[in-house]
Amino acid sequence: MPKILRINTRTKEYNFEDVGPYVNLGGRALTSRVINKEVPADCHPLSAENKLIFATGILGGSTAANSGRLSVGTKSPLTGGIKESNSGGLFAHKMPKMDLLAIILEDKPADEAPFSTLFISDNKVEFRDASDIVGMDNYPAHDKLLAEYGDKMIAGLIGPAGETVRKTATIQFTDPYKRPARSAGRGGTGAVMGSKKIKAIILDSAVNNKVEPADAETFKTARKTWVDILTGHPVTGQGLPGFGTAILVNLVNEAGAMPGKNFRLGQIDHAADISGEKIAENIEARSGKVKEGCHTGCVIQCSQQYNDANGEYLTSGFEYETIWAFGANAMIKDIDQIARLDRICDEKGMDTIEIGNAIAIAMDGGIIPWGDGEAAIELVSKVGSGDPMGMILGNGVDFAGGAFGVDRLPTVKGQSMPAYDPRAVKGVGVTYATTAMGADHTAGYAVAQNILKVGGDVDGLKKEGNIELSKNLQIATAAIDSMGFCLFVAFAVLDAENGVQAMADLVAAYTGKPFSTDDLINLGINCMKDEQLFNERAGFTKYDDKLPRFFETDKLPPHNVVWDIDEDELQGAKV
């Protein structure tokens, strides 16, 4: 039975505990329960009272396709509310092989304490001197760790942004290609790790216990059904593997739902220059890789390796939302500049959505010209240094707005919106407004029904049906995040009659405990309840479940739509 490893970062004591009250939970349901139960809702996110939780999903460590995602939970320095930040990489799949369900970092050392590397081995934790990698960017630091701990080492680490407790700081995780290219991206989880003076967490490659399903035969059958569902669907079987998530650039732009110039436009003229098709063309010409998985057992393979014009590795995990933030919202037209910005964000350890949007705010405030990629690169490179401009940008959109005197701030609960304009994709707008996470597309991705017409057809330009749609997606997503699945399985699940049943069957066979589709739905509902309760005690009300007023007053071209769902209606999307 996997344990919960609690580590006190001040006293350096640790304990491998039975799961106790957290039995039957995993992933996001687990991190959110721990936070709701153990973290004072009114504590400062960077104070000793906050905790940082890494949890594998209920199916973590299994061979079920696409079940190796990691949940990182904390009270967010960005939003002041609860946060689950979901990441690919090898960390989550490895944890059960070390008999770990979750790792909880508690307390914090004095401000002047040095950073440590946590080396987690078989029933043992060591705090090791991190001075040789402190201040280093993520790729070189990760290379140094690989050299020291061996090629099979799996790490989670923070870059200079995390060390300097920026509100956009990520935790980066080792991917299957020995790169720290996967991020727990949103909400500043890296700042919490930085406040606890942990530069990196290393999972000992020498510990590699065998993980078996409780009911191996049934699991095998369920697993086969599951793979068929994923590989048989046009989005997860063809679209995403072919062009990655950047396939959305043209699709969302054509739908008139692509926010441009700090959410002033619904379409941009230069979509072709930054599209998935363009990226695929460059990858081909420069000997990159079109398909990569972000974690063990991924059959979707939506990631890729993007090389520079000289054929040298530049970045990977080059997502639509990143491309949109820099390319459309900040109007940078050169895909190679955007790729460099993506790499810098991975190096410093920063959320590309929040940083791309903060760059748009800098442009809106006249700090640098619209679309100036080189100026953006210069600004973004300052984060993590002692430069006050880096302190500002590294804290995201609301903070940059306060510094630069910009009042057009596309944020909810302090987190900025991703790549879908809520006026034209109203289902996602409902999700932005009501999820406990702040503006987060992944919490209820109604783009599927609003634009892609997967899993249903609900008009994104109209209010009707979108509240119910978002609510159901939010519940399903919370369950998906708790089982450890990649969110993209939802595309296939929504269109397959036996999709939800297949997931439930996998859980039942893996754990050896009955698990119905009702149990699956309740897993999601209870997870959301934990999150809503925590936020309520942190001071959030229905007035925080709103979009900024300019969405109600400014019409979005080309459909000339506004946001027209008020706070009382929006409460219908909550559990």
Next chain:
Amino acid sequence: MPKILRINTRTKEYNFEDVGPYVNLGGRALTSRVINKEVPADCHPLSAENKLIFATGILGGSTAANSGRLSVGTKSPLTGGIKESNSGGLFAHKMPKMDLLAIILEDKPADEAPFSTLFISDNKVEFRDASDIVGMDNYPAHDKLLAEYGDKMIAGLIGPAGETVRKTATIQFTDPYKRPARSAGRGGTGAVMGSKKIKAIILDSAVNNKVEPADAETFKTARKTWVDILTGHPVTGQGLPGFGTAILVNLVNEAGAMPGKNFRLGQIDHAADISGEKIAENIEARSGKVKEGCHTGCVIQCSQQYNDANGEYLTSGFEYETIWAFGANAMIKDIDQIARLDRICDEKGMDTIEIGNAIAIAMDGGIIPWGDGEAAIELVSKVGSGDPMGMILGNGVDFAGGAFGVDRLPTVKGQSMPAYDPRAVKGVGVTYATTAMGADHTAGYAVAQNILKVGGDVDGLKKEGNIELSKNLQIATAAIDSMGFCLFVAFAVLDAENGVQAMADLVAAYTGKPFSTDDLINLGINCMKDEQLFNERAGFTKYDDKLPRFFETDKLPPHNVVWDIDEDELQGAKV
């Protein structure tokens, strides 16, 4: 009958309106009613939907002693909640002489629009080119305005901090000595004026209508009684005129309630160096002035003129809270450095409490050394320029904490605490926590009963009695602010049996309408209700009526007290 002057800062249209629904209101009760009724609670404070209201008190323009204070109301850029910022100066007393009860600035021009000076004359408003004073500090800009508009001109203006919409920006007002030394200090009112592109408001000296009480004879008698009450009390008749508010340095320090080193200490060793006695000594030696009034009709005269070592004017309105913020909380021991910091704050137009505390945060974050006055002067001087460090500091404590990675932030609702530690002056702690204004001593000054033992004796170290005390003081203060009185009249009123009756008599005689002591109390209660309602719609809950957690966990020496009043108990202080 005085009018309400509404000015649209975008269209440059204006209208002198009847008071309509705002009849019988004045000062804070008026500004808070207008905001609650007319400003969308969820608008961005710097957006076109916010308004900026200047209101004279119900007794404004009268000869009642100490009734010439001004209320400036808005949705605060600092707190995100409602704000009344109260100022001395000549502006409020002048308004009724121009038949003005209130001036409301609405809407805002485009970001690239130039700044204007508003010239308000007899039933006329002109938008004049302000380019000759844009970017200038307040004293030189005010001198230029005096040269242009004549010696009797009365102005309200913003400095570079307001022009650059810093969250600490004040509006400075002409005092009786032709200096822009009086501030609507707290909550960033100057940023709202800056967002509306108004550099200065000039009240035409040529308009000077006679203002008469409705019942002149009764008013004369009431006025005499009132003056006797004020001049007869030891605090308002002797203490404040003798040493100014800085007399509190030694008193609060001896009580163990003076927050030192970012609220780590309750007493400082160098109190004598920055005390009211020391200031009085310097003033005498340097030919300054010990007594000055901040507005027409002041009989308390708690202000002074503080000169530098060469006998040159340095600053005035040199308050205890300013001296404390820089001198105790940031540990700067040189009173002349503190006076220079006060002057720089008046020049740039910044709240001395918020800036002093932000300097303490910079010291706590290792940006400059503790107590380093010259380094503080250098940092503070950057505000209002394009320097990113100035952008940070100029936005106050929470913002500086976010930039410098400091989680020990003594703020409530985003506004930092003044010079009284809530653990040792619990009545003020209740006020900090529960007033709609954010941490604000003036909203319910229980220092009177907790330390000075004026108007009662309630132990500041214990919870008992302090919730009720703060509530009653908050109601009384809201009424005092609405009548236009200086808060310091409360010292005398609380100890005089006929104090409240005397205020009510003045209002009745001045307005010619019945006004009982019950009416006075209801004036305060209704004002607080407006404020609480607005904040509720702006998303505030009982979880925002709290002190930061470190006050509950860290004991304050020398009494080793903690904050021990929870959010449910605190609701007892609300109306």
